[in-house]
Amino acid sequence: MKRFGLLAATAILALAAYSGAAEAQSCPIKIGGLTPLSAPGAVGAGEGMRAAMLIAEKDINAAGGILGCDLKVIIADTEGLPEKASAMMEKLITQDGVVAVGGAYHSSVGVASKDVANNRKIPVVFAETWNDTITGDKQKFIFRIAPLSSWASSTLWQAALLVPNIKKVAILTENTDYGIPAAQETSKGLASGGVEAVTFSVDIGTQDYAGIVERMKAEKPDYIIVLATGEAGYNFAQQAADAGMGPQDIPFQAGQVALESKAYWENVPDGNFAFVQRIGTPANLWSEKALALNEAYKAVTNRGVIESYSMEAYDSIAILAQAINEAGTTDGDAIVAALEGISHEGTLGRIYFPYGTKKDPSVDGKGDEWWHQWPDVALTMIQYQEEGQSSVDAPIVWPDAYKTGEPIYVNQ
Numbered sequence: 001m002k003r004f005g006l007l008a009a010t011a012i013l014a015l016a017a018y019s020g021a022a023e024a025q026s027c028p029i030k031i032g033g034l035t036p037l038s039a040p041g042a043v044g045a046g047e048g049m050r051a052a053m054l055i056a057e058k059d060i061n062a063a064g065g066i067l068g069c070d071l072k073v074i075i076a077d078t079e080g081l082p083e084k085a086s087a088m089m090e091k092l093i094t095q096d097g098v099v100a101v102g103g104a105y106h107s108s109v110g111v112a113s114k115d116v117a118n119n120r121k122i123p124v125v126f127a128e129t130w131n132d133t134i135t136g137d138k139q140k141f142i143f144r145i146a147p148l149s150s151w152a153s154s155t156l157w158q159a160a161l162l163v164p165n166i167k168k169v170a171i172l173t174e175n176t177d178y179g180i181p182a183a184q185e186t187s188k189g190l191a192s193g194g195v196e197a198v199t200f201s202v203d204i205g206t207q208d209y210a211g212i213v214e215r216m217k218a219e220k221p222d223y224i225i226v227l228a229t230g231e232a233g234y235n236f237a238q239q240a241a242d243a244g245m246g247p248q249d250i251p252f253q254a255g256q257v258a259l260e261s262k263a264y265w266e267n268v269p270d271g272n273f274a275f276v277q278r279i280g281t282p283a284n285l286w287s288e289k290a291l292a293l294n295e296a297y298k299a300v301t302n303r304g305v306i307e308s309y310s311m312e313a314y315d316s317i318a319i320l321a322q323a324i325n326e327a328g329t330t331d332g333d334a335i336v337a338a339l340e341g342i343s344h345e346g347t348l349g350r351i352y353f354p355y356g357t358k359k360d361p362s363v364d365g366k367g368d369e370w371w372h373q374w375p376d377v378a379l380t381m382i383q384y385q386e387e388g389q390s391s392v393d394a395p396i397v398w399p400d401a402y403k404t405g406e407p408i409y410v411n412q
Helices: 003-016 043-062 082-094 107-119 149-160 179-192 210-219 232-242 261-267 288-301 308-327 332-340
Strands: 029-035 071-077 100-103 124-126 142-144 168-174 196-202 223-227 252-254 275-279 344-346 349-351 379-383 396-398
Touching (some): 082 100, 100 308, 168 210, 275 308, 308 332
Parallel strands (some): 029 100, 223 252
Antiparallel strands (some): 344 349
16 A cells, blocks of 8 residues: 555544444534744744644545544644734634644643633644643643653753763753743753753744853853754754854754754754754654655655654644544534543554543552643654754664664764
């Protein structure tokens, strides 16, 4: 079977299992998709997520749709701003008539918009929002397939502690619901290993980092960690490189937007040897479904490879479609019940939610943040080791379970 037909074929088999009686629906059935398409949000990431969610719409409709209807994904631009996110969630529900919502990139978007959806009993599967509090208040209609911020931050500091002779880390973070807790958690983890952390905070979308770079340079760090979302992270990386503090000068962990290899190398020509955190199953272990999505995505976007956040966006729509089919209705309570019992073979792996109304996280000694949280997100660290290298070809240097190459620590 050709890969391009695999996604639709897989969905057909899933839909066939739920072809029994279902309540009559008005067609098409609409699912909302939150994504940043305007500054100061991460526009490149938002465009990728939009493309992935629309591919999901196409694949689901090719497989028979939802409850006998076509799926229509309604895209809403959050701009990465809390107030815009709340307004867009309200619009999707009250004006566009969506029955569920997927997507979202920024944690601040999830924090601001979740109450709107929960109060209106609209199920949400957030794709790329990390802040622990998004699931931590145990709202019935809120789910997440991205990692918890506290969990993802551990990847950063554990990998950093492997740098030889490391004593001080400089952290660039944005003043958002993602950046602030991520910097705090990373600093705490570094301190547990006897490493000092100095944090520099900026507003989301900052373009000129000259002052920050000079202040950071005065600290003489042994490692730099970037906790800034969006294309502004490219500016910081190259401006740091121009000042002798870039990835070729000292060990440097770039922002996740660096996974978009084509844009990264265009904007950061001096970006070789940068480390980048990647979410999801490593590319060398991708399933046929993930490989098929990658090919479809490249054809639509003209990018070199699909990013992990775009895979999350695709899966957020696909899992909602499966849940609605399993529920046999677009009723929010029924969709939640289906999500709590779901086993979805996504591009990221098998997605399920072990904790919710039937089992509280405390039963297994876990905190409230594990409510409606997918527990098996893979977290890895790659390193660009050749100029122009694709992020999927770059070696995985941490953890050992996924390792495909040894890290190169410049100036060591």
